[in-house]
Amino acid sequence: MFAVIKTGGKQYKVAANDIIKIEKLQGDLGEVIEFTDVLIMGKDGDVKLGSPLLANTKVQATILDQIRDDKVIIFKKNRRHNYRRKNGHRQFLTVVQITDLLPEGAKPSAKPAPAKVAKKEEVITAQTSTAKEATPQKAVKKEATSKEPAKKAAPKIAKEAPTKAPKK
Secondary structure: OEEEEEEOOEEEEEEOOOEEEEEOOOOOOOOEEEEOOEEEEEEOOEEEEOOOOOOOOEEEEEEEEEEEOOOEEEEEEEOOOOEEEEEEEOOEEEEEEEEEEEOOOOOOOOOOOOOOOOOHHHHHHHHHHHHHHHOOHHHHHHHHHOOOOOOOOOOOOOOOOOOOOOOO
8 A cells, every 4th residue: 555645845655664754844753643635545556546635544654763864065156257155954854654544534553652762862871871780899899999090011113223225
């Protein structure tokens, strides 16, 4: 089953479990959003076209991330007039995963809601806290008692006597 949705001034052909990058939408990570601007809905050769939109059809998606796209450089120049302008632009994007396509009158599937996606900072702090808990107490005390870290000896470089080029 597929659908063509309209969002952010663009049209996207989507199917279940597709991951797409679209124009910035308001919402938190893990939140479920609905697209009601469905232009086409199709399944196994049976295609329904809207004029312009299909009534009572929805596409549900889950927000995976809020990101920024690659920088686009805008450079303008007029020859022989000393005119040069350089600008850059990074578009805000929302990464969504399509979870459900709902044709007319269909109800959302009874799938469990996806787990809320943790932010990168939360994941890092959680990993560091569990790493501290996992280390044995004896090892921590042993590190704390040593006053100076062990010094590494610098490698010795043997100097060779300079060689002279043979005379001709």
